Structures are given as C-alpha cells and as structure tokens.
Amino acid sequence: MKAYTKTTYGGPQVLKLDEVARPVTKEGHISVKVHANSANPADWHILRGKPFFARLSYGLFKPKNRVPGADFSGIVEEVGANVGQFKVGDRVFGGTLSEGAFAELKNVPAGMCAMMPENGAFPEMAAVAMAGATALQALITHGKLEKGESVLINGSSGGVGHLAVQIAKAYGGYVTAVCSSKKVDFVRSLGADQVIAYDRKNIHKHAGQYDLIIDTHGNLSFDDYQRMGRRGVMVGFTSMKQMMSLIWRKAFSRFSIAQFTAEPNTADLTTLASLVESGKIKVHIEKIFSYREIPLAISHIERMKTSGKVAMVWDNPSAKTRQ
Structure with missing residues (x-):
C-alpha cells in the first residue's frame, strides 16, 4: 500500500x-x-x-x-x-x-x-x-466551562481555535475571541460575541475579566492569565522559554492553569x-x-x-x- x-x-x-x-x-x-x-x-x-x-x-x-x-x-x-x-x-x-x-x-x-x-x-x-478533541477537552474536560460563563480564546482563527469558539458557544459560553485584524470577520462568523484584534490592541495589557482563558496560540504569560482570568488552559506554546516560565510560576501559585496533550x-x-x-x-x-x-x-x-x-x-x- x-x-x-x-x-x-x-x-x-x-x-x-x-x-x-x-x-x-x-x-x-x-x-x-x-x-x-x-x-x-x-x-x-x-x-x-x-x-x-x-x-x-x-x-x-x-x-x-x-x-x-x-x-x-x-x-x-x-x-x-x-x-x-x-x-x-x-x-x-x-x-x-x-x-x-x-x-x-x-x-x-x-x-x-x-x-x-x-x-x-x-x-x-x-x-x-x-483539533476538535483538543478544543473540547480544553474547554470542558480541563476548563470546566459552565453555561453562562465568559471565556477568552486566544488564537481563535486556527484549527483548534475556530472549533473552540463554536464549541464554547454550543455549551452556553460568552466568547471573546482574539485574532488578527484580517480574520475578525471570519471569527465573528463563527459566533464570537466579541473579537479583539491583537495587532490593534495589545492583549498583554488587556484589562478584561473572564471566567476561563483558553490559549491556543501559546503566547500568554502567567501574568496575562492571572490578570484576566479565574482559571486557564494552555493548549500551545510559542517557545520553550515561554512554556517553562509559565510552568515555573504556576508551581508557586494557587492560580489554576491546566496543561495537557489531547x-x-x-x-x-x-x-x-x-x-x-x-x-x-x-x-x-x-x-x-x-x-x-x-x-x-x-x-x-x-x-x-x-x-x-x-x-x-x-x-x-x-x-x-x-x-
């Protein structure tokens, strides 16, 4: 064959x-x-x-x-x-x-x-x-998303992200999605309630508050999770340095950040x-x-x-x- x-x-x-x-x-x-x-x-x-x-x-x-x-x-x-x-x-x-x-x-x-x-x-x-299993497990298995909760999905236009937006909506979440300005219309078409264009607004200074943070892009820092969310799930990472820094900070904090391989x-x-x-x-x-x-x-x-x-x-x- x-x-x-x-x-x-x-x-x-x-x-x-x-x-x-x-x-x-x-x-x-x-x-x-x-x-x-x-x-x-x-x-x-x-x-x-x-x-x-x-x-x-x-x-x-x-x-x-x-x-x-x-x-x-x-x-x-x-x-x-x-x-x-x-x-x-x-x-x-x-x-x-x-x-x-x-x-x-x-x-x-x-x-x-x-x-x-x-x-x-x-x-x-x-x-x-x-991609679907990753999105579902991030949101439901590890993120424990409940109906009516707010969720920030960073990296919302990619393979995992575009499914995560739709799954979160299917489970009754209020979705704020992060993507490039070129993909805002696409992400809105998926059902996102709000969309943040990261090339127009610095997500690392965003002051919004969310029940759950899902990072499929992998560029959020520990401080970003803690500033914006009640709990978080890291799906991807952009560098070993970024991942190790987040894991190290998490080890000495009570803030909940789940990391998993689907x-x-x-x-x-x-x-x-x-x-x-x-x-x-x-x-x-x-x-x-x-x-x-x-x-x-x-x-x-x-x-x-x-x-x-x-x-x-x-x-x-x-x-x-x-x-």
Whole structure:
C-alpha cells in the first residue's frame, strides 16, 4: 500500500511516498481505508523532532515511527477481535499521536475512533478529530466551562481555535475571541460575541475579566492569565522559554492553569460528530490537497497563517463529497 515515510528528522522534504506492507489488524483495533487526512501543528513538530524533549517519546536520534500523521477518516475494512462497536463498511473518523495516518490503510485502536455523522464529509471529519478533541477537552474536560460563563480564546482563527469558539458557544459560553485584524470577520462568523484584534490592541495589557482563558496560540504569560482570568488552559506554546516560565510560576501559585496533550477517544469524538450533525459546529477547511501533496500541506500549516484547517484526500471520488 502507499504511505508517506520518514527515516530522519527534518522538514516536509524528508517525507517520501513509498510502498509499505499492509498493517495487521490487531486485537481491539480496526483497519480503516483512509479517504482523507488533516494536517496539525503536532505533525510538523514531530516531523522536525522539536521541541527536542519530544524525542524522548518519538525517537531520540531518529523517528521510531516511519509513517507520520494523526487525523484520518475513512471506511472500516477489517475489524479485530474484541471490537463490538464497529463493523466492516462503517464510515469512521479518528486520530492518534502514535502516527501512521498518512497511508492508504490505518490500523487504529477502536477506542480512538467514532462513527461519522450522516451529513459529514470525509475531509471535514478528518479535520475535526485532533483539533476538535483538543478544543473540547480544553474547554470542558480541563476548563470546566459552565453555561453562562465568559471565556477568552486566544488564537481563535486556527484549527483548534475556530472549533473552540463554536464549541464554547454550543455549551452556553460568552466568547471573546482574539485574532488578527484580517480574520475578525471570519471569527465573528463563527459566533464570537466579541473579537479583539491583537495587532490593534495589545492583549498583554488587556484589562478584561473572564471566567476561563483558553490559549491556543501559546503566547500568554502567567501574568496575562492571572490578570484576566479565574482559571486557564494552555493548549500551545510559542517557545520553550515561554512554556517553562509559565510552568515555573504556576508551581508557586494557587492560580489554576491546566496543561495537557489531547488524545481523541470515542466518547469525545462522538460528541463532536453530534455537534457537526446538529450544525452547532462547522469545520472550516481553507484548502484541500491531494495525498500526493501531503508535504506541501504540512508546509502550508507550518506558516501558522491558516484560517481553520487543511485536509488531504486520497484517490477516491467519494473522499471529497458527502455520502
């Protein structure tokens, strides 16, 4: 089968489209014929082996996993032993940081997948897996957002951010979103109650007060969280120095800032599918690439200027359409 492989750390140019052996369907796993993928910041961080400490998980001197990729959607081709919730022919989506998704066939734990909604397209559902799980877990699992609470979402136009705005509104939050002035109209269209353009107003001097701060961009300091919020969740970070400073300050304070690495699970993915089906969230896909352009898609998101998500489709006419 076709798959992208990597044998060394580096930029998208280290990816090669190869023929690899089909994975064996393990117990508790399903094998999915991949129709679409999506690219995430985690993909290029892992690809480059940065930050360096991440190599403790992904391979110190060279990548442990040959095939990259986290997000996917497709059709179940084979079901392993002790899997009761899926059958051959089911339309599913999911994601995992153990990689392996940039391939024609993905073998994945059943607990990291969910059924696609009837109105969900393959690119759309591939794009919602990691980003949607991250947004949902940031807001609900770790942020404990309750109906009527105010939430500031920093980095509201990107993959995680644009879904976080919509999920927060779906759960009854009052949303103030932070983005560039070029993307204000886009973020307003997502349902944000207020929008702050960071290139017109210094967010590091903003005096607003919020129940919850969600930072998907990763440039807020500990003082920013403490000044503006009652509690916070850090999803990303812009530099090791910034992250370590925040963690150090947090260790000596009672102020609550959660930090986590999202891992999709069936329950959260099912919630996301329901939100898509009901129209409460819409995945904005800025551009769709062919699977032959996966390195180009990763280069595209590495510029960190994307509105919403990008998706990549395999050679299947139904991959681009709802069915």
